[in-house]
Amino acid sequence: MSPNTPNPATPTPLTRRALGGAAAGTAAALALGATPAEAAPAGAGTAAPAPAERPFRAAPGRHSRRPNILFVLGDDLGWADLSSYGSPDIRTPHLDRLARQGVRFTDAYSGSATCSPTRFSLYTGRYPGRTKGGLAEPIADRSVGLEPSHPTLASLLKGAGYATALIGKWHCGYLPDYSPTRSGWDEFFGNFGGALEYYSKLGLGGEYDLYEGDAEHKDLRYYTRILTERAAEYVSRDHDRPFLLNLNFTTPHWPWITDGDTETSAEIVRRIKAGDRSALWHQDGGSLAVYKEMVEDLDRSVGRVLDALRRAGRERDTLVFFASDNGGERFSHNWPLAGNKGSLQEGGIRVPSILRWPARIDGGQVSDLPVYSPDWTATLLEIAGARPHPGYPLDGTSLAGHLLRGTSVPERDLFWRVRGERALRRGDWKYYRGSGGRDQLFHLSEDVREQADRAGHEPGRLAELRAAWERTNAGLLPYPV
Incomplete structure (x- = not known):
């Protein structure tokens, strides 16, 4: 579910995904509307309420030149x-x-x-x-x-x-x-x-x-x-x-x-x-x-x-x-x-x-x-x-x-590799191995801060994502020694 940024004048329930994805909800909503300098004349107290964002939807049928x-x-x-x-x-x-x-x-x-x-x-x-x-x-x-x-x-x-x-x-x-x-x-x-x-x-x-x-x-x-x-x-x-x-x-x-x-x-x-x-x-x-x-x-x-x-x-x-x-x-x-x-x-x-x-x-x-x-x-x-x-x-x-x-x-995998670390995201799940060498698994829509390691609860999913990372890595150049 895509997050909607709430209008501060009309509180809107936020899903856990929205709390993580919308970057502190109300702060982001205020910023997406007019800033105080734009919205209020000199000496005015507060900015006008920010318009709520809506989940992305394409508008097919339009035509234009190459941009x-x-x-x-x-x-x-x-x-x-x-x-x-x-x-x-x-x-x-x-x-x-x-x-x-x-x-x-x-x-x-x-x-x-x-x-x-x-x-x-x-x-x-x-x-x-x-x-x-x-x-x-x-x-x-x-x-x-x-x-x-x-x-x-x-x-x-x-x-x-x-x-x-x-x-x-x-x-x-x-x-x-x-x-x-x-x-x-x-x-x-x-x-x-x-x-x-x-x-x-x-x-x-x-x-x-x-x-x-x-x-x-x-x-x-x-x-x-x-x-x-x-x-x-x-x-x-x-x-x-x-x-x-x-x-x-x-x-x-x-x-x-x-x-x-x-x-x-x-x-x-x-x-x-x-x-x-x-x-x-x-x-x-x-x-x-x-x-x-x-x-x-x-x-x-x-x-x-x-x-x-x-x-x-x-x-x-x-x-x-x-x-x-x-x-x-x-x-x-x-x-x-x-x-x-x-x-x-x-x-x-x-x-x-x-x-x-x-x-x-x-x-x-x-x-x-x-x-x-x-x-x-x-x-x-x-x-x-x-x-x-x-x-x-x-x-x-x-x-x-x-x-x-x-x-x-x-659905596809987003793959990353740097010296000493690896990561792969598939849907809401992220496989991560840091410099400590421990494989970890996070459910980002519920835990965007990557603090609740689900590897012990989802060993099959962890193995699947790790194998996917290994397959992609096998086709890349090795780091120079």
């Missing part, structure tokens, strides 16, 4: 870091509005628990373990990357007549061998590595890491501002064909630097130049207040890009998707999920995910369908009329029929 695709990723954004997912402190009115205008997914996952393998799963539509570069968790040197010969979402859409661009964080390999422009994107503006200092653009090894195409581009302004400006310019152009824009923010990834905080920036740059390779990790800095400001800045930035899209007259015919590349980090609000980035517990892989396409999909909806990164690759290819390469079969399942025509999605 533009704007695929936005936040970086290390936790599942409940948006007010529409239950954050008690962070306010994200632009992303909340996007959710009101489309579909909010409560049970959506990243393809892995860290940055680059998730990007491999999204760009290729396949498990990260299909390729050598996807085995790095994450990529930290120049030895591996996304091979230019491997088909990607961009190369396949380009072959189907799309213009393609990637703005922001690539993190799938370094020059001279790996680059978005070698993997199907017509244009690239952004950084190659996993992190950078927001002003100086110095990366983890102290290298300068801001590029236009494959050439360095000098701009020492705050990085999120630059990416927002570039993306707004791209969606505003006079395009003569549909486009794919991958917009990959680094916000709110460490280091914990807000727009205008040049003092913290200068201190981190000093440490980087002194040879401190841990400076960008910023483990001695940050706070809940700084993190809140960074997430709210991400929200405003997405809002500016969406506004540019609207002003260009492309809102109706553009499919916008927003998600995080993996679960939240140190300052994230993941409640009620356990674990965070790097773990295959729910907090490490369950991510906020919002889809809007006004021409084909009604707004104000919520879905508890389990989905993850490779599914979106398959879905976008089908919607855009592009075919997967027969030599590189997809591991994701297209949701196009479900979203546009209301067809059911067959």
Whole structure:
């Protein structure tokens, strides 16, 4: 049963699934309605009641041109870091509005628990373990990357007549061998590595890491501002064909630097130049207040890009998707999920995910369908009329029929593997083995926090899911010793 977010003015009974999936029920409902600033004039007391979400239902029979695709990723954004997912402190009115205008997914996952393998799963539509570069968790040197010969979402859409661009964080390999422009994107503006200092653009090894195409581009302004400006310019152009824009923010990834905080920036740059390779990790800095400001800045930035899209007259015919590349980090609000980035517990892989396409999909909806990164690759290819390469079969399942025509999605397994951990979800059941080596079984609709291990009560189901994980794992590349 899909959860309905209750109208606080009219209490509605919540199922156990709704309590877990709707991210603290009433908090999410308040956020999905107008924010206090939007709903009430200055000096007014409280916001107007929020409209209730309704379970997802397709609206078949509509027709439209092939959509533009704007695929936005936040970086290390936790599942409940948006007010529409239950954050008690962070306010994200632009992303909340996007959710009101489309579909909010409560049970959506990243393809892995860290940055680059998730990007491999999204760009290729396949498990990260299909390729050598996807085995790095994450990529930290120049030895591996996304091979230019491997088909990607961009190369396949380009072959189907799309213009393609990637703005922001690539993190799938370094020059001279790996680059978005070698993997199907017509244009690239952004950084190659996993992190950078927001002003100086110095990366983890102290290298300068801001590029236009494959050439360095000098701009020492705050990085999120630059990416927002570039993306707004791209969606505003006079395009003569549909486009794919991958917009990959680094916000709110460490280091914990807000727009205008040049003092913290200068201190981190000093440490980087002194040879401190841990400076960008910023483990001695940050706070809940700084993190809140960074997430709210991400929200405003997405809002500016969406506004540019609207002003260009492309809102109706553009499919916008927003998600995080993996679960939240140190300052994230993941409640009620356990674990965070790097773990295959729910907090490490369950991510906020919002889809809007006004021409084909009604707004104000919520879905508890389990989905993850490779599914979106398959879905976008089908919607855009592009075919997967027969030599590189997809591991994701297209949701196009479900979203546009209301067809059911067959039960299938969502599979994850990282060094030291394994997980598989089938329906409401999740098989999980952590670094301790113990097989566990959780019923997520009743226990989204993964605290009630049902392995002893369901030995047959545990064996079945473990065997399914082993079968998939057998077809993947082994980790290097």
